[in-house]
Amino acid sequence: MSTLRFTKMHGAGNDFMVINGIDSAFVPNKQQIIAWSNRNYGIGFDQLLLVEKPDSPKVDFKYRIFNNDGSEVNQCGNGARCFARFALKHNLTTKKQISVQTGADIMVLQILEGDKVKVNMGIPRFSPDSLPLIQDAQRTFYPININNKEHEFMALSIGNPHAVFVVDDAGKFPVAEIGAIVESHKIFPRRVNVGFMQIIDKNEIKLRVYERGAGETLACGSGACAAVACGINAGLLTAKVKVMVAGGKLLVEWAGKGKHIFLTGPAVTVYEGKIEI
Numbered sequence: 339m340s341t342l343r344f345t346k347m348h349g350a351g352n353d354f355m356v357i358n359g360i361d362s363a364f365v366p367n368k369q370q371i372i373a374w375s376n377r378n379y380g381i382g383f384d385q386l387l388l389v390e391k392p393d394s395p396k397v398d399f400k401y402r403i404f405n406n407d408g409s410e411v412n413q414c415g416n417g418a419r420c421f422a423r424f425a426l427k428h429n430l431t432t433k434k435q436i437s438v439q440t441g442a443d444i445m446v447l448q449i450l451e452g453d454k455v456k457v458n459m460g461i462p463r464f465s466p467d468s469l470p471l472i473q474d475a476q477r478t479f480y481p482i483n484i485n486n487k488e489h490e491f492m493a494l495s496i497g498n499p500h501a502v503f504v505v506d507d508a509g510k511f512p513v514a515e516i517g518a519i520v521e522s523h524k525i526f527p528r529r530v531n532v533g534f535m536q537i538i539d540k541n542e543i544k545l546r547v548y549e550r551g552a553g554e555t556l557a558c559g560s561g562a563c564a565a566v567a568c569g570i571n572a573g574l575l576t577a578k579v580k581v582m583v584a585g586g587k588l589l590v591e592w593a594g595k596g597k598h599i600f601l602t603g604p605a606v607t608v609y610e611g612k613i614e615i
Contacts, residue, residue, distance in 0.1 A: 351556025351585020415559020517548025
């Protein structure tokens with residue numbers, strides 16, 4: 339039996355177990371992740387983040403993300419901010435701007451004053467194939483039947499797939515019920531993250547996200563970017579939007595199609611710990 343050191347962190351309430359995989363080449367298995375993520379018997383977290391050496395010398399780090407059901411995903415904006423703060427605090431870098439290899443692309447993370455980090459989340463892709471989403475053509479809004487009622491949603495990929503619904507009241511909307519249905523709907527062969535966006539005005543939204551493989555979380559960085567990009571694409575929002583989530587406030591900036599989208603928000607260390615493996 340050996341001891342594994344970890345750091346518990348959160349970004350606007352979206353919480354993580356962060357492991358330094360550079361000093362030791364440890365990769366947790368599915369059973370370990372499920373056990374550790376349990377909030378009653380384990381550490382408790384939405385995702386596990388693994389810091390590794392990059393595959394290319396042109397990149398500072400490699401970043402792997404595991405949902406609390408043990409599945410691996412390609413993107414997590416809140417996790418990326420925590421990743422940057424973790425690397426700086428644990429003396430893995432002295433840079434205030436780092437490049438990180440993910441399963442989707444190369445991310446650039448800028449460490450700001452206080453607890454803030456700004457993340458270049460890449461270029462949103464609206465084609466159905468990028469999610470993937472089974473549709474015969476690209477549209478702004480897509481129809482979907484849920485519990486024998488017709489709804490419509492917007493969709494894009496930002497390294498991971500997102501469906502976004504506009505709702506009248508995000509606080510009262512049945513996110514757990516509808517999110518679970520949409521996440522595994524047959525039109526999403528690899529499942530999907532599901533956002534429920536209430537538009538306050540063109541500069542501010544409220545958002546709840548049912549994350550693929552994790553359920554509803556207090557915040558979702560890629561979900562915030564997806565909601566804002568979809569809203570801008572549909573003419574509902576401006577280029578700089580404050581996103582209010584259950585865990586706090588995020589800022590998303592996007593200049594439009596073909597441009598990179600940026601996410602700014604907090605990254606906070608909760609505690610340092612160790613666990614027997």
